[in-house]
Amino acid sequence: MNRIVFILPVIAFIALIGFFGVGLTKDPKVLPSQLIDRPLPAFDLPGIAEAPGGGPGFANVALKGEPALLNIFASWCAACPQEHPVLTRISDEGFAVFGIAWKDKPQDAREWLAKWGNPYQAIAADEAGRTAIDLGVTGVPETFIVDKMGRVRFKQIGPISPEQWEGTIKPLMAKLRAEA
Amino acid sequence: MYAEIGHFALILALLTAVSQAILPMVGAVRGDQALMAFGRSAAQLQAILIILAFGLLMTCFAMADFSVELVAEHAATTQPLPYRLAATWGNHEGSMLLWVLILALFGAGIGRFGDNLPPSLQARVLSIQAMISVAFLAFSLFTSNPFARLDPAPLDGAELNPLLQDPGLVFHPPLLYLGYVGFSVTFSFAVAALLEGRADAAWARWMRPWVLAAWIPLTCGIALGSFWAYYELGWGGWWFWDPVENASLMPWLLGTALLHSAIVTEKRQALAGWTILLAILAFSLSLIGTFLVRSGILTSVHAFAVDPERGVFILAMIIGSTGTALGLFAWRAPLLRSGALFSGVSREAGLTLNNLFLMAVTAVVFLGTFYPVIMEAVSTDKISVGPPYYNLVFVPLSVPLLLLVTVGPMLAWKRDSLSRVAGKLKWPLLAALAVAVGLLALLGFAKATAALGLALGFWLIMGGVLVLARRWRGVGGFSARLVRTTPAAVFGMALAHAGLGVTAAGISVMSGFATSKILVMREGESTTVGTMTVTLDSVGDASGPNYQAFQGRFTVREPSIFGADTVRALASERRFYPVSRNQTTEAGIGTSLLGNSYVAIGDQQNGPRGPGLVVRIYHHPLVGWIWFGGLMMAMGGAASLADRRFRIGAPLRSLPRATGLLPAPAE
Amino acid sequence: MKLLLPLLLLMIAAPAILVLPVAPAAAVLPDEMLADPALEARARSLSKDLRCVVCQNQSIDDSDAPLARDLRLVVREQLTLGKSDAETMNYLVTRYGNFVLLKPPVEPATWALWLGPFAVLIGGGAALVVWNRRRTILPTDAPLSETELAQVAALSQDEALR
Secondary structure: OHHHHHHHHHHHHHHHHHHHHHHHOOOOOOOOOOOOOOEOOOOEEOOOOOOHHHOOOEEHHHHOOOOEEEEEEOOOOOOHHHHHHHHHHHHHOOOEEEEEEEOOOHHHHHHHHHHHOOOOOEEEEEOOOHHHHHHOOOOOOEEEEEOOOOEEEEEEEOOOOHHHHHHHHHHHHHHHHHOO | OHHHHHHHHHHHHHHHHHHHHHHHHHHHHHOOHHHHHHHHHHHHHHHHHHHHHHHHHHHHHHOOOOOEHHHHHHOOOOOOHHHHHHOOOOOHHHHHHHHHHHHHHHHHHHHHHOOOOOHHHHHHHHHHHHHHHHHHHHHHHHHOOOOOEOOOOOOOOOOOOHHHOOHHHHHHHHHHHHHHHHHHHHHHHHHHHHHHOOOOHHHHHHHHHHHHHHHHHHHHHHHHHHHHHHHHOOOOOOOOOOHHHHHHHHHHHHHHHHHHHHHHHHHHOOOHHHHHHHHHHHHHHHHHHHHHHHHOOOOOOOOOOOOHHHHHHHHHHHHHHHHHHHHHHHHHHHHOOOOOOOOOOOHHHHHHHHHHHHHHHHHHHHHHHHHHHHHHHHOOOOOOOOHHHHHHHHHHHHHHHHHHHHHHHHOOOOOOOHHHHHHHHHHHHHHHHHHHHHHHHHHOHHHHHHHHHHHHHHHHHHHHHHHHHHHHEEOOEEOHHHHHOOOHHHHHHHHHHHHHHHHHHHHHHHHHHOEEEEEEEOOOOEEEEOOEEEEEEEEEEEEEOOEEEEEEEEEEEEOOOOOOOEEEEEEEEEEEEOOOOEEEEEOEEEEEOOEEEEEEEEEEEEEOOEEEEEEEEEEEEOHHHHHHHHHHHHHHHHHHHOOHHHHHOOOHHHOOOOOOOOOOOOO | OOOHHHHHHHHHHHHHOOOOOOOOOOOOOOOOOOOOHHHHHHHHHHHHOEEOOOOOOOEOOOOOOHHHHHHHHHHHHHHHOOOOHHHHHHHHHHHHOHHHEOOOOOOHHHHHHHHHHHHHHHHHHHHHHHHHHHOOOOOOOOOOOHHHHHHHHHHHHOHHHO
């Protein structure tokens, strides 16, 4: 009985080290999405055109019918230029990519897209940031993979690298396309 | 050239540490005096080499030598000299070098001041100390080399984060590290005791000064950190339960438990196994704290540049040191002789209860800090643990402990009775209850927490006074002779316990009575916060050596207990540092014995009467008591350390007789 | 020692009802503040319990980040719409998960967190009681027997030992 008491600290220590070891493989800043397998929250945002009011943006219902990517970006985002070539490639491969400019003046978003290219099927401006809060956005860039029914199936936090596209997201898109 | 010499010195130090780790231990096992003595010399050599390396790194910073990568990343030519020097440890690599330096200094200290230790114990302690040094030197040299060169060297460096360009950086990390690293010495003592198979009163007597030597700077470091956060961050918060803050609090709590447990081992030869375990755990928590800060496993405002690879190395170090120590404990601790008996009501029992509560309170901080990591490993749900949790759990568990602090010193060793203790505490208890009731009546039930906290502080301060009063009461009343012959350690205990009460009072009043007001003010306008009147006199520009500032100048008028109102001029700035493109807010703080007035400006905004300046005004009653209490505790520890009894050393009776040639000394 | 455990529990139960309130801290700006002081006080109190999800461990009440400001405005908007405290917190939890709560939820997964320290206290206390019972209680001094008294007398007379 007594020996067990003396061994307890070692056992507790081993368990703790196990947790730390696993913890080292995770990123504490990455927040898993609450929206997985749930429909996109309702929104209807204006666009970023020069016209007063920004012109037509899009609403959440626009992402029904075929699997699509919803990319949150901003002109002030440091990592977005890194992601843009990948998005352009995704768009060229025939997938629908929607963009929301988060907390950005439409003028700045237009200039940024003129500089880096525009892979988006439609662009909306979320200047106040409320839609981003509804989406649970914590930074840019973030991308939501939405299926035919308008449900979120995957959230990519941070820029999409070519490897992530080929390895994870493209197969997922294929799977979603095959779904009923 | 300097950097290369420093690098080389560090490599030599590693080699010295390796030999210091092996040879004295061999000598202790074999009884070889020469090898054991080698430990002392090696420790001093190692210290000299690392002092050289550290000095050279500091010189590179002083000279703003931007060919050294570390200097280029953390110092700019416009950065004032004190902050260039402090920047030596204001980064990961340099702070690891500071850690290694203090480790070596403590090792040399054991060699230099440990002459009353039996040679085999000293040799073992030095050997284990060197093993820790080897691990950290290797970590520094192989993953975090502070002497890396940058080619081509830039013309100017990136400056140190403006939040760190503060006197706080000069003192806070060195004090904390003295604490963390100091507990490595007690760790070494504990492991040496396990290896020798003996942890008796003499061992505890030798070890206790080193516990104090670590505990005192750690107390100061934590208090200073809290004070620094208070005046630097712009809104008067003094503790955030941030993981890195918790990482410093946990070794402190266990160190306090160790301090008290070692007393029992020293006086009554009991709780030896427990004292050893505490010594191992205290240093382990220092290491885990280091792991936390540098691995990126938790987000924190204090986190250094995080790198999971470094985290793996530190984790390996923790497994090596703590794992081995705990394994050794499981194997050898049951063989330790169990100590003297004591009854359920006795000083030993009181100190055991003290340890029990400190363990529970440490568990709060530990669980709160690491539960998110544990949850993440076993589920996909991410949770946060913040101040609301700690306030709900930490406070109820610490209140009984604080109540006990005054009772403990009144208990007699070995066997006492509750009625006798109650008799000694009758009047203090009545006084404290009277204070509690009086405060509740005065302040109202809404402020019950603050009132009871203040009463608790009073109880603690009285406990300190009581210890001295009872001691000084001779046969015919107050005795000056008894005052003169009071050992320093008794003063230390009284001062430290009273300091705890002062801190408790400060915390209670701050939590219950701090007030604030946030508004837009224009020049010439006044506003009232509580009994304070604040007028924005003027705004303007100001500048410093490496920043531009926008300044608001205020006059604060408060009624004073001494009659006439106190009028103060305070200035608050928003500073912009062009090199790092960072902004900070400096608050204007007016201090007095009973509290602070605290004014911080924000951006310009439109108010109800037109464009103006955002002004945050705070009144912080008794906030200074929080840190003053900490200072009192540290001074109490220092008084204890100065006690003659440590310098005389343990009674000779406890030493094994080496030869039969010497006659038994008269006791 | 028998009284130990009940005493411990009593000492904890009493102060457990008292909770240490947090000192006011703020990154709140005047233009965010609500006109109704009662609602504003509720908003501040809720903000202190909500984590700024993009910051390094700060509440939205303490943080200067733009998202923190947005969340503070969301909280105030919900309160103005007449939602209760629980509903407002839930609004944010459905969007960000339990991560946004600075006071972790009390559920089976977090029982160890909330009850652990008390378990340490009670478990440790119990262990101490058991450990103490195993060791013999100090014997009271029995009076000396006749033979022992005679021995004492003899030894006291022995000149050699003076």
